[in-house]
Amino acid sequence: xxxxxxxxxxxxxxxxxRMVPQLEEAAQNLSDLNTRAINFIRANPGTCLLxxxxxxxxxxxxxxxx
Amino acid sequence: MSNYESMSGNGHAExxxxxxxxxxxxxxxxxxxxxxxxxxxxxxxxxxxxxxxRVQRNPYGMVAAALGVGYVLGxxxxxxxxxxxxxxxxxxxxxxxxxxxxxxxxxAAVQGFASASGQxxxxxxxxxxx
Numbered sequence: 001x002x003x004x005x006x007x008x009x010x011x012x013x014x015x016x017x018r019m020v021p022q023l024e025e026a027a028q029n030l031s032d033l034n035t036r037a038i039n040f041i042r043a044n045p046g047t048c049l050l051x052x053x054x055x056x057x058x059x060x061x062x063x064x065x066x
Numbered sequence: 067m068s069n070y071e072s073m074s075g076n077g078h079a080e081x082x083x084x085x086x087x088x089x090x091x092x093x094x095x096x097x098x099x100x101x102x103x104x105x106x107x108x109x110x111x112x113x114x115x116x117x118x119x120r121v122q123r124n125p126y127g128m129v130a131a132a133l134g135v136g137y138v139l140g141x142x143x144x145x146x147x148x149x150x151x152x153x154x155x156x157x158x159x160x161x162x163x164x165x166x167x168x169x170x171x172x173x174a175a176v177q178g179f180a181s182a183s184g185q186x187x188x189x190x191x192x193x194x195x196x
Contacts, residue, residue: 041125045118048125052132053139060140063147 041048112118121128142148 038125041129042122045121045128048129049117049121049132052129053136056133056136056138056142057140058136059133060137060142060145063137063142063145064140066146 117128137143
């Protein structure tokens, strides 16, 4: 079970080749989600602001109860 | 009792009926005026603060500000959670400065070690030459 540095390097390269596309896909998905969220907030500013105030109010109530 | 007596009278009851109706009409028009004024005030406030423009320019910031306003309105300002969040925020804000300091110290240590080893090797070669 000896693993020479060359084998270790090959395994690392293989792992990198497998992981990089997945990471790129995840980054692309996150970027799309961010764009959609920004577009939604820009399209419905009143709803988003009122919802945020309501959520903040609830969190403040919960925090003050403890 | 006096109302009942006045309502029970023949002439008074007829005179009181239209008065109540007028009163209801007046209340209705007052309520309508109030709603119109309130709507106008909200519209003026929105136009003055330029909420839509601010949301267009900085959507996440405005949502965060609205969350903060709600949090304060909910009475969460003077709570342990606020203190904890402030502590975490201060630590996160100090992180870059601490990182720079640590990097400077590490570089100085590496340079000192390198110079010491260089001197040691040169003195070792001198001593070997002697």
